Amino acid sequence: MAKILDKQRYKCAMGAMSTVQAIERAIPVLHSGAGCAQKLSNSSGSSGYFSPNIFPCTSINEQDVVFGGEKKLHSTIENSLKVIDADLYVVLTGCTPEIVGDNVDEIVADFKDAEKPVIFASTPGFKGNNYQGHEWVVDAIVEQYLSPTEKKTPGLVNIWADVPYQDEFWLGNLRELEKLLAELGLIPNTIFGYKRGIENIKKIPEAQFNLLVSPWVGLENVKRMQAKFGTPYLHYPTLPIGAFETSKFLRAVGNFAGVDQGKIEKLISEKEAYYYYYIERFADLFLETRVMSKKFSVVADAQYVLGITKFLVNDMGLFPAKQYIVDDTPKQYRNDIEGYFKDLNYDIEAAVEFGVDGYKIQQEIENTDYHGYPLLLGGYWEKDIAAKTNAHFLNVSWPVNERLVMNSYYVGYDGGLKLIEDIYSVVKTRFN
């Protein structure tokens, strides 16, 4: 049911056009209003090989509402194949054709023998948000583009993490996850970003297992792949940031993959020594910055709230105030996610709330005693409440404005150091 979206944190399902955009040489073909793509695009890293104003679009008009837009969809797909030099065409539907009942499946089926693959995901805005839209696009690839195979490549691991473009650090995070797996001696396989794309998509069914690094986004996908290809999956809910969680992550993945214990432990001790070389050198700063207090809140999607909470508690020794998950997490996942927040060092439990009403969240923050300057990590919306509450504020989750992220990341040992850099670059603007 409709609800107040005050300080909006997500887009609609068709925002998954960005998921397609993140696959090299794949292009969304939109059966939607002319302006949907522009609204749903981020002007952050968007002018790659394809940009939203290259996406073919049926640009639905009044006539199409009355008479249906199937003919226009057909000519748009047909000519997309001629005009646009892509390797995968993903038809996405907006609200209008879904309400007026265009038979998109049938039109797309007309192109089953086309020179290049054309697939379809139903993504009307009213059906869900872009976290779910992302899952539906991956499902469409799995269901319509890939077939089961006998061939299995030992050590090949498909890595799935959170949503491209919605997560400002999506690309850097994925690359770092790949590196961590490679250091375990595994062969990482991801489909998003530079030089991954279609060739890697084709390898998906061969993998030894799927690794999902997200509290909930993508769980449907890995289950589907298990059913279709017989690929087992490891669900690691926490985005590993910093030493504590990354070491835990390496053990979990290594054990699941059957990597030699000695190898795992050797890697971890090398990484931790490296990480603590830096922490040791800056520990005085962390202890002796007089404006830094202990309490923090994160207002973000489930992956960052969980990942950052674990990092700040388990690595940095801070203490969680209430945490806010604002991605409209589907209800069936909420219990499990709450559970993850009870698994912190020293039996610390973080209170966590699911909600999309930014006004209420900010009111709570304003009425919370952080016993010093609050540390607030969140969306750009939190800038105001941070100013009001004298908080240290870092914009980590969508919308991310007034900062530029190209290839940086918060994942892993180095990612933890980067997050500390970013937090203290804010903290150090004050003396007392």
Next chain:
Amino acid sequence: MAMQLDISDIGTRENRLGSITGYVGDLQDLANQSNCGSLKGGVRCFSQSSTCLSGCALGQLSGIRDVAVIHHGPAGCSVTGAQIYTVTKQVAKKRGVVNNTVYIGTDMSEEDTIFGAGDSLHDIVVETNRRYKPKAIFVSSSCATGIIGEDIDSIVAELRDEIDVPIAAIHCEGFKSRIWASGFDLSDHAVLTTIVKEPKQKRNKINFKNFYESARDDIIALFKNFDVEPVFLYANATVEELSHISESLATVCICGTLGNYLGNGLEEKYGVPYIRTINPLGVVGFETWLREIGKVIHKETEVEQYIQAERSIYLPQIEEVKKELEGLRAVLGMGPGYTFEVSRVLQELGMEVVWAAAWHYDKRYENGDIPPAMDYLLKNTPNFEVSVADQQNFEILNILNTYKPDLYLSRHPGSTVWAIKQGYPAVYVADEYMIFGYKRTLEFAHTVLDTIRNRSFEKNLAKMVKLPYTDWWYKQKLDLFLEKTK
């Protein structure tokens, strides 16, 4: 044709003004066909995504200080609010004011498309009002609410009994129009019909319709010479200021596409003269515009003195840069307001316009006249090739590939990058005041010159990238997908 200021849904530019989004030809032909009534825009059987009128309508309204925009639709429609929030805050900060405007979505669900969400919308408006006490509330529809027949007019009518600030219904179904500028008209219409009050006294003010008032300080100083003050619309304007714009001496605008509806509406309803000259871009545009203002406010002598003083400072400098720009060949793609204005300025600066692409074309404005910038070109400049395309990037790249200009100029996000990927220097004419008056015309000329002189960035990039279009497309005629409408 009289404007219909008594209803909430005003129709599109296609219907009211005969505007089109598909045409390939030249300036003279476009004008001839417009005059004899034979101009019928084509429709494309293949197109790329462009822009939604709701962005223009609600973007304008959410610039007003301390109001609430409630966008009734799925989350993708209201996502604009997240971008607008930053701009609004930054634009207010620059001026040293605080803008507490909120942009709220309703996150319409599948269930709502079946049963409607009128009650929820009602409650959301009431709750928004309780939270923020906005000075005015704008309630907008979307494609989805439009198709299921959500009656926002009735909901707004009910809310007027409960809430004591102006509330307007904005009909933003994106499928209504290919012309996003129809959204500007929707915002003007809402302001005219729900906020502007009957004049009580004349004020020494001039309404200045613009986007983000970046030249605010300069224009205040300029108008001070003539003892008038500008009222900038709508970014940072207060509802109180807007309620008095019927009392101003005149309305001017930085862009005819943007200002046409409000200007004509204020003139028709309240007798506020609308300055309909070419726009104040470049020297000719600025002087023509300023002289007309002088005439309307009876300050002709002062205006003439100002012009002579400024000319002596800037014209020699402009002439100097002009020598370097002479003969450069330019292609431009902009909204029709700017396309034909900037075409004039480029020619003033000695450049040749080889192709002008307008994102749409208004055969006539609200008062029935053809747009003045077009009129000026027809009378004063050589004919050149013209197309009308709602930001169809594949057409632009085809044009660039065929004409190989020295420079591409565009005014819309995501357009210039494709020109540079194809190896052509590009200037992004984003700020509406980039070519305003003498000083900025000079600065613009220097920007063009600097762009031409150092082509490293685009050359470096073009060398490394592959273009997204097939070779086949580059060999096709531009109007391949343009089907004539019956």
